[in-house]
Each structure stands twice: as structure tokens, then as C-alpha cells.
Amino acid sequence: MAACLCLGPTGSGKTLLLKRLQSTSVNEGTSTVETVGSNIIRVPKKPVAEGSGATSSSSRGGEDKDFLSIQEIGGAMAPLWPSYFAPDKLIMYVIDSSNLFQVSISTVLLMELLSHEKLVGAKVLILLTKMDLTNRKNLNYLKFMMRLDTILAQSGRRVSLLEVSATTGDGLEDVRRWLLLNWPRVKKAANTIKAAARSDNG
Numbered sequence: 517m518a519a520c521l522c523l524g525p526t527g528s529g530k531t532l533l534l535k536r537l538q539s540t541s542v543n544e545g546t547s548t549v550e551t552v553g554s555n556i557i558r559v560p561k562k563p564v565a566e567g568s569g570a571t572s573s574s575s576r577g578g579e580d581k582d583f584l585s586i587q588e589i590g591g592a593m594a595p596l597w598p599s600y601f602a603p604d605k606l607i608m609y610v611i612d613s614s615n616l617f618q619v620s621i622s623t624v625l626l627m628e629l630l631s632h633e634k635l636v637g638a639k640v641l642i643l644l645t646k647m648d649l650t651n652r653k654n655l656n657y658l659k660f661m662m663r664l665d666t667i668l669a670q671s672g673r674r675v676s677l678l679e680v681s682a683t684t685g686d687g688l689e690d691v692r693r694w695l696l697l698n699w700p701r702v703k704k705a706a707n708t709i710k711a712a713a714r715s716d717n718g
């Protein structure tokens with residue numbers, strides 16, 4: 517199972533965002549199809565252009581030293597998201613900044629995951645994507661529409677927020693930096709949980 521889950525309503529932009537993090541040479545014409553089920557994308561720790569050869573695996577003992585495995589779970593699978601939850605996960609939560617029709621579902625799904633008992637220790641990054649579109653709403657507007665400040669304050673969590681565009685690539689290196697910054701902590705938490713489980717079993 518991947519250490520990071522990428523969640524968000526259907527069509528919010530998860531697949532394109534992950535493809536773009538995987539390869540900087542994904543261009544504006546790249547199309548996606550609805551993710552039915554889930555999808556694991558290996559994101560390089562350093563940005564690479566397709567064809568550079570740097571996307572090949574350098575796996576050692578099942579551990580990838582150059583890549584971060586991120587699992588997208590399609591928006592259509594939202595009722596099943598909790599079966600993928602665990603306290604040691606990183607969560608990327610994607611919101612389409614251009615789609616006001618999705619504001620309510622984005623809010624409800626976010627509230628559900630922030631309050632989920634299996635995600636108590638999880639680190640969360642909220643991504644407002646499609647910022648390249650002229651009808652996109654900015655962070656302050658969406659904060660107001662979604663009552664985001666209140667939701668985050670009530671959740672008692674420190675949640676990071678970033679504005680990005682998978683089409684232009686704007687903000688994506690900040691996403692990679694957030695992943696790299698938080699990845700070791702996740703590993704440490706996972707190891708602590710495993711060690712505790714081992715000592716419980718004798």
C-alpha cells in the first residue's frame with residue numbers, strides 16, 4: 517500500500533496532477549479518463565522530463581529510493597475511501613477551483629476525512645487545482661465558500677494548502693517539496709506503529 521493517498525471528487529484533477537508530477541513533459545493535450553478503482557503513480561523525488569531515462573526504477577529490497585508511490589482513488593469510489601485509510605498516511609486532497617458545483621461535495625468529503633478516526637495522525641495537503649482556468653476561484657474565495665477556516669480549526673489539524681495547475685505546472689514543485697518534507701515523518705510513524713504491533717504480539 518502506498519504511503520500517500522490522493523483523494524478528491526470525480527473530475528477534480530487528481531490523475532492529471534499525478535501524471536504531471538511524474539513527468540514534467542506531460543503537455544496541455546494530455547487527456548485522462550475517469551479512474552475506476554485506484555491507481556498507483558510513482559512520482560520521482562526530483563523533477564524529470566520523459567525520455568531522460570530517469571523514470572526507471574531503482575528499487576532496492578522493495579524500497580524505492582528515488583520515487584514516492586502515490587495511490588489515487590477515484591472520486592467515484594468515495595464511499596470506499598475509508599477502507600484505504602490508516603494513521604500513517606499522507607493525504608493529498610484535490611479540489612477543482614473552477615467548479616462551483618462541486619463545492620458542497622468537496623466540503624462534505626473533506627470534513628469526513630478530517631474527522632475520520634483512522635486518519636488521526638495523517639498529514640493533509642489540500643490542493644486547489646485548475647488555477648490556469650479563467651473561471652477559477654482563488655484560495656480566499658474558496659475558503660469563504662467552503663467555510664474552510666472553520667472546518668480546519670474544528671479539526672484541530674495543521675493542514676497545508678496550495679494553489680496549483682496541472683496544465684501549466686504552476687505550484688507542482690511546492691507539492692513535491694511538501695511530499696519530500698513529510699515523507700520521512702510518515703515512514704517514522706509507520707515504523708513506530710509496526711514496532712508497537714510486534715511488541716503487542718509478544
Ligand SMILES: Nc1nc2c(ncn2[C@@H]2O[C@H](COP(=O)(O)OP(=O)(O)OP(=O)(O)O)[C@@H](O)[C@H]2O)c(=O)[nH]1
Nearest residue numbers: 526527528529530531532548551590591646682683
Ligand atoms: N485546465 C485544466 N484542466 C485540468 C487540470 N487538471 C485536470 N484537468 C482536466 O480535468 C479533467 C478531469 O481530470 P482528472 O485528472 O481525470 O480528474 P480525477 O480527479 O482524476 O477524476 P476521477 O478519476 O474521476 O476521480 C480532465 O479533462 C483534465 O484534463 C488543470 O490543472 N487545468
Ligand SMILES: [Mg+2]
Nearest residue numbers: 530531550551
Ligand atoms: Mg483519476
